[in-house]
Amino acid sequence: MDGRFADALSRLPDYLGNHVLVSVTALALGLGLSFPLALAALTRPALRTLLLAGTSIVQTVPGLALLALFYPLLLGLAAFSERVLGLGFSALGFLPAVLALALYSMLPVVRNTITGILGVDAAARQAAIGVGMTEGQALRMVELPLAMPVIMAGVRTAAVWVIGTATLSTPIGQTSLGNYIFAGLQTQNWVFVLFGCVAAAVLALLVDQLLALIERGYAVRSRPRMAAGAAGLALTLVAALLPNLLSAGGGYVIGAKSFSEQYILAALMQDRLRASGLAAGRRDGLGSAVIVDALAAGDIDAHVDYTGTIWANQLKRTDVPPRGEVLKEVGRWLKEQRGIVMLGGLGFENAYALAMKRDRAEKLGIRSIADLAPYASGLSVAADFEFFSRPEWKAVREAYGLSFGRERQMQAEFMYPAAAAGEVDVIAAYTSDGRIAEYDLVVLEDPKQAIPPYDAILLVSPKRANDQAFLAALRPLIGALDVETMREANRRASTGATPETVARWLEEKIGRQRQGTELSDP
Amino acid sequence: MLSPGMAQGAAIAVENVSKRFGDGRAALASVSLAIQAGEFVAVVGPSGSGKSTLLRLINRLADPSTGTVRIGGIDAASLDPVALRRRIGYVFQEVGLFPHMTVAENIAITPRLLGWDKVRMAARVDELLGLVRLDAGYRTRLPHQLSGGERQRVGVARALAAGPDTVLMDEPFAALDPLTRDALGQDYRALHDKLGLTTLMITHDMVEALGLADRIAVMLDGAMVAEGAPAAMIDHAHPYVHELMQAPRSIARRVDGLLAGKER
Numbered sequence: 207m208d209g210r211f212a213d214a215l216s217r218l219p220d221y222l223g224n225h226v227l228v229s230v231t232a233l234a235l236g237l238g239l240s241f242p243l244a245l246a247a248l249t250r251p252a253l254r255t256l257l258l259a260g261t262s263i264v265q266t267v268p269g270l271a272l273l274a275l276f277y278p279l280l281l282g283l284a285a286f287s288e289r290v291l292g293l294g295f296s297a298l299g300f301l302p303a304v305l306a307l308a309l310y311s312m313l314p315v316v317r318n319t320i321t322g323i324l325g326v327d328a329a330a331r332q333a334a335i336g337v338g339m340t341e342g343q344a345l346r347m348v349e350l351p352l353a354m355p356v357i358m359a360g361v362r363t364a365a366v367w368v369i370g371t372a373t374l375s376t377p378i379g380q381t382s383l384g385n386y387i388f389a390g391l392q393t394q395n396w397v398f399v400l401f402g403c404v405a406a407a408v409l410a411l412l413v414d415q416l417l418a419l420i421e422r423g424y425a426v427r428s429r430p431r432m433a434a435g436a437a438g439l440a441l442t443l444v445a446a447l448l449p450n451l452l453s454a455g456g457g458y459v460i461g462a463k464s465f466s467e468q469y470i471l472a473a474l475m476q477d478r479l480r481a482s483g484l485a486a487g488r489r490d491g492l493g494s495a496v497i498v499d500a501l502a503a504g505d506i507d508a509h510v511d512y513t514g515t516i517w518a519n520q521l522k523r524t525d526v527p528p529r530g531e532v533l534k535e536v537g538r539w540l541k542e543q544r545g546i547v548m549l550g551g552l553g554f555e556n557a558y559a560l561a562m563k564r565d566r567a568e569k570l571g572i573r574s575i576a577d578l579a580p581y582a583s584g585l586s587v588a589a590d591f592e593f594f595s596r597p598e599w600k601a602v603r604e605a606y607g608l609s610f611g612r613e614r615q616m617q618a619e620f621m622y623p624a625a626a627a628g629e630v631d632v633i634a635a636y637t638s639d640g641r642i643a644e645y646d647l648v649v650l651e652d653p654k655q656a657i658p659p660y661d662a663i664l665l666v667s668p669k670r671a672n673d674q675a676f677l678a679a680l681r682p683l684i685g686a687l688d689v690e691t692m693r694e695a696n697r698r699a700s701t702g703a704t705p706e707t708v709a710r711w712l713e714e715k716i717g718r719q720r721q722g723t724e725l726s727d728p
Numbered sequence: 729m730l731s732p733g734m735a736q737g738a739a740i741a742v743e744n745v746s747k748r749f750g751d752g753r754a755a756l757a758s759v760s761l762a763i764q765a766g767e768f769v770a771v772v773g774p775s776g777s778g779k780s781t782l783l784r785l786i787n788r789l790a791d792p793s794t795g796t797v798r799i800g801g802i803d804a805a806s807l808d809p810v811a812l813r814r815r816i817g818y819v820f821q822e823v824g825l826f827p828h829m830t831v832a833e834n835i836a837i838t839p840r841l842l843g844w845d846k847v848r849m850a851a852r853v854d855e856l857l858g859l860v861r862l863d864a865g866y867r868t869r870l871p872h873q874l875s876g877g878e879r880q881r882v883g884v885a886r887a888l889a890a891g892p893d894t895v896l897m898d899e900p901f902a903a904l905d906p907l908t909r910d911a912l913g914q915d916y917r918a919l920h921d922k923l924g925l926t927t928l929m930i931t932h933d934m935v936e937a938l939g940l941a942d943r944i945a946v947m948l949d950g951a952m953v954a955e956g957a958p959a960a961m962i963d964h965a966h967p968y969v970h971e972l973m974q975a976p977r978s979i980a981r982r983v984d985g986l987l988a989g990k991e992r
Contacts, residue, residue, distance in 0.1 A: 333824045336789060337838050337886070338814030347837075351828045 210397040213704050214386060219449035222405065224381040226446035229372045232304045233365055236311030240364075243312075244319035245345070254320060261313035269371040272310060276302035277378050277496055284503070298496065298505040299489070303375035303382075310371055311364035318360025322353030358421040362414050369410040373402065376491040377464060379500060383409070388491040392466050394619055394700055412442060457485030458676065461506035464491040465618055466699040467556060467638060467692065471510045471662075473709035475680060482679035494592060495519065502544040504669040508680060512556055514660035516540065518597045526601070529555075529659040536663070545668030549677065550684035554638055554692045557660035558593060560602075561635035561647040563625055574651035578632065579606045586612040588621050589634035598657050599634075605656035619700075622647070638662075638689055640697025662687070686716045738762035738798070739894060739926040740786055745795030747781055747950075755781040757950045758795070765893070768920055768927045770941035772934050772972065778950040779930045783896050786928065787816045799894075814838055817887030817895035817925075822903045824883045825871040831857075831882050832867040838890040856885035859919060877908035884916060888923070895920075897929040901936065913940050934961075934972040935979070946972065 247254040264272065280302050326349045334344035350357075373384030386402025389395065416438040423431025458479060462472035472488055479486040489506050494515060500506045513536045517523050521539055526532075537548035560575055572578050578585075587610040593599055594613055602608060614630060625633045626645040635642055635649065637660070642649060664683060670676050691712070698708045740763040747756040756778045763769045773779040784790040785797050788809040797804040804812065818824075825834050835856055836849040844852070857864060860881040871879055880900060887895050900916075901909040917940050920927050931937055937944050938958045946954040946961075946969050954961065954969045961973055 329820065329822065329824065330826060332789070333818075333820050333826065336787065336813060336818040336820065336824075338810055338841050340810050343841065348826055348828075352826075 210395055210702070210704065211401070213706070214398055214401040217385070218405070221381060221383050221385050221402075222409070223446050223449055225369075225372055225383045225406070225409070226443060228300060228303050228307065228375060228380055228382060229365075229369050230443060231300075232307030232372070233311055233368050235304060235308035236364060236368070237315060237361065239308065240312045240315035241319060244316045244323075247316075247320060248323055257316055258320070261316050264309050265313045269306075269310065270374045270377070273303060273306045273371075273374055273378050274493070276306045277499075280305070281499055281503075298492075298500045298503070299375075299379035299381075302378050303372070303380035307368050307372055307375070311368045314360040314363035314367070315357075316360075318356050318363075319353070322356030322360075323349050325356065326352045354424055355421065358417065358424075362417045362421075365413050365417060366410045369413060370406060373406050377493050378496060379461075379489045379492050379505065381489070385490055388464055389469060389705075391617060392464055392469065392491075392619065395702070395704070409442075413439065416442070457487060458507045458670075459487050459489055459505070461492050461497050461500060461509035462488065462490045463494055463497055463509075465636075466705060467636070467696050468510065469705035470695055470699055470708045470712065471552075473705045474683065474712050475508060475510075475664075477709055477713050478683065479676070479679050482675065484675065484679055498544070498546075498665075501546055501665055501667050504667045506667065507670050507676070508549075508664065508666050510552065510662050511665050512660040512662055513551075514557060514598065514658035516663075517658050522597070523658075524597050524601050526655050526658045529661065532659050533661050533663070540665065545671070547666040547668070547671045549664040549666055549680060552662040552664060552683055552687045553685045554662055554687050554689040555660050556636050556638040556662055556692070558589075558598065558634050558657055559637050559649045559652070560587075560632050561625065561642060561649050562632050563628065564646050564648050566628070566631065567648050567650070572650065573648075574653050575602065575606050575608070575656070576653055578650060579608050582608045582610050584611055585631035586610060586614060587632040587634070588614045588616055588624055588630040590618045590621070591615050593634045602652075602656040605654045638692040638696060640693045640695075641700055643693070644697060644700075662692075682716065682720065686719065687712070691715060737764070737801075739765040739767075739800060740928065741796075741798040741801075742782065742785065743796045743798065745782075745785060745792040745797060747778075747785065747790065748793045754950050756785075756792075759947075759950070759952050761945055761952065761955070763926060763928055765926050766924055768917065768925075768929070768940060768942045769945065770929045770931055770937035770943075771945045771947060772931055772937045773947035774932060776949075777947040779947045780898060782947070783898055783928065783930050786896060787813045787818060789813075814842055814890060815892050815894075817890075817892040819880070819883050819887045819895065819897040819900040821899040825879055825886070827871050829870075830867065831862075831869050831871070831874070834871070834882055835885045835889050837886060842890055852889060853885075856889055859888065860885045861915065876904050877912060880904060880912060881915075884912075884919070888919070893924070894926045895928075897927065899930055899932065902931070902933070909936070910939075916940075935976050938976055 243257055247257050277298065323345075330348055330352060331344060334348040339347060372382050373387055375382050376384035376388045383402045383406045386398045386405070390398025390402065416435045419438065420432050420435035423429070423435060460472045460475045462468040469490060472490065476486045476488060489500070492500060497506070497509055498511065498516070498520060501509060513532050516536045516539075517532055521536070527535070533551060540546040540548055560578065562572065567573070570581055572581070594615065610632070616624065618636070621633045622635070622639070622641040622645045624630045625647060635647065637649065664680060666677065666680070695708050695712055698711065699705055742759060742761045744758050744760055745756055746754065746758050748754050759778070759782060761769070761782070771779045771782060781790060785792055786799070786804070788804055788807070791805065799807065799812065826837070829837070832853045835853045839849050839852060853867065854864060857866060862878065862881055862885075866874070866878070866882070871882070874882065883900065901912055904912065913936060919925070929941065938961070941958065943956065944958055944961055945952055946966070948968050953966045954964050961969060964970065964973070
């Protein structure tokens with residue numbers, strides 16, 4: 207059996223359980239909101255129009271954006287509730303995912319409930335009133351049962367949508383089957399991507415068919431069939447949730463952004479904690495903006511960030527002082543403004559740097575960004591989804607008078623091969639990325655120092671600031687990783703090794719270094 | 729045109745009732761009709777004549793714009809419409825049965841709304857199936873598994889289920905083939921007599937009215953143009969009544985001729 211497949215399989219109980227939990231909760235909430243609203247709208251044409259328009263608009267918002275929008279909304283709400291009621295709650299992960307998915311599930315249910323009931327033969331409704339039913343009895347005993355096939359079709363559509371879209375809740379910190387897809391995409395682990403897609407599809411199909419069984423049982427008035435369908439759903443739920451309930455995780459939570467270096471470092475921190483006898487879970491695939499808020503709020507306990515990112519995104523600074531000064535200033539700001547503890551730098555930088563294919567750079571005689579400027583209008587540049595909207599991109603363009611012919615955003619994994627293949631001319635590469643060497647790219651110098659330094663720093667949440675066992679377990683990582691080591695680690699991850707395997711390799715390497723220093727110490 | 733004394737003792741009395749629709753069109757213009765307990769009255773008229781509206785006023789599926797409807801001497805406007813409908817049987821045209829309920833459930837619907845217990849409902853369903861001449865095997869069938877005639881027998885049984893003394897019938901047999909229609913009509917008339925019901929039937933078919941009713945009222949354009957015993961229809965002066973009587977008349981003549989020829 208392929209090692210990656212075994213690895214994927216070993217994560218299934220966690221990912222599937224969380225996926226089912228978030229989907230079921232969202233669906234229950236969605237149905238709980240949709241039915242009363244749809245029924246209320248039956249006799250109120252204005253509300254009906256509003257409701258159908260509202261749910262349709264929600265539907266046009268891409269699933270990922272909808273999920274992402276709920277995070278800041280809840281963050282504000284959580285802060286408000288903490289201040290006013292003294293009752294805080296986690297704005298990350300489960301809650302925003304459930305709310306967004308519930309909203310997403312409403313359109314098919316609302317629409318089908320309304321059209322189903324309005325579509326009931328007028329003669330049947332008239333007969334119901336004629337034999338002496340009240341409005342409520344007519345709805346319950348005649349209209350709802352007759353509209354049931356249409357309503358159930360809506361419920362089935364909603365269930366399939368929610369289960370599918372729940373894969374997108376990974377970037378806002380909710381573990382789901384999407385963890386396979388996002389992590390797989392980042393580490394070019396196509397077994398993972400496929401495994402996640404297939405698992406989500408199988409789950410959606412299974413639930414759809416069980417709902418169909420209930421619907422069919424209802425239509426032919428077969429209690430056994432309805433019972434079988436309901437039992438199947440219950441069984442699916444229990445089977446998915448049981449492993450998680452049994453291994454009540456708890457413990458520390460390590461956060462990671464959505465690229466392989468982050469996965470490796472999170473796995474490394476997890477290993478360190480385990481070695482010290484501390485249980486630690488993971489929140490993978492968090493967005494750059496989300497992760498600092500999550501750390502400050504204590505939703506995660508630690509993660510690795512980069513000074514330049516904090517400098518630009520959090521401090522909103524565009525000036526670029528020397529490396530050490532940025533590090534000190536960032537540490538001070540995090541402590542004062544967010545209560546976050548900067549444990550220290552890991553020892554390497556993962557900066558943005560403009561890189562080109564070597565032969566092309568040599569042909570044009572480009573060695574620095576300044577050399578690039580005259581050619582830029584005829585060249586295309588590619589970067590990840592973040593870079594073009596970051597302040598340092600603006601700073602670089604202004605400092606060197608750069609204006610590229612074309613800007614393209616793509617998944618970081620596809621950027622390097624695209625540059626190597628000549629599909630794009632310049633990329634915003636990461637300096638610790640092993641693929642710079644692998645694809646024979648040259649990093650352009652930045653003589654005007656427009657791009658800030660990006661020291662990898664280990665950050666700890668305010669609530670763990672005095673947790674000595676926790677801090678002691680992580681402290682050996684400070685200053686332990688040089689850029690060559692990290693590049694090699696990233697290279698290994700990009701060529702098929704799992705982040706966990708690479709983390710173990712790093713752990714051994716760090717262990718050997720430590721022994722080496724201890725031995726050389728008199 | 730209607731003596732006050734007659735209306736007072738009537739099971740159903742419609743007194744000078746007018747009904748306007750939302751668009752101002754008059755569905756009924758000052759219509760009066762009294763039905764005595766035990767009577768079988770047929771209202772005949774073309775579609776759009778207001779006869780269905782008249783029927784719907786009686787169990788308050790509609791309320792009059794002006795005028796009064798009295799049930800057993802009491803102003804219907806003062807009665808709870810839901811309770812009123814539960815004590816008046818109603819036979820609907822065509823799709824009156826609930827498609828998702830079995831025959832037994834359809835028949836027992838009004839008793840169920842009245843809160844009868846299961847044993848009493850089951851016994852009542854058996855009794856009614858007997859009355860409308862369907863065997864007990866029909867209990868668990870669904871409406872779509874029945875013929876048109878069987879469906880309407882179930883419709884009649886449902887109307888009678890809670891033991892009403894008044895039954896309203898809205899073109900009950902119109903969608904059936906002539907043989908079935910005749911058999912069902914005669915069966916119902918027998919039930920009407922046996923159970924001592926008061927029946928108001930809407931129809932557009934004068935032949936059916938002549939064959940079943942004690943009294944016939946003819947409506948045209950929201951007004952009552954004729955009213956009386958079947959015999960009074962034969963030489964009625966109103967041109968529309970005359971027109972309505974042409975078909976029965978020519979059928980009668982033809983059948984008479986055929987019978988006379990055969991006897992000779």
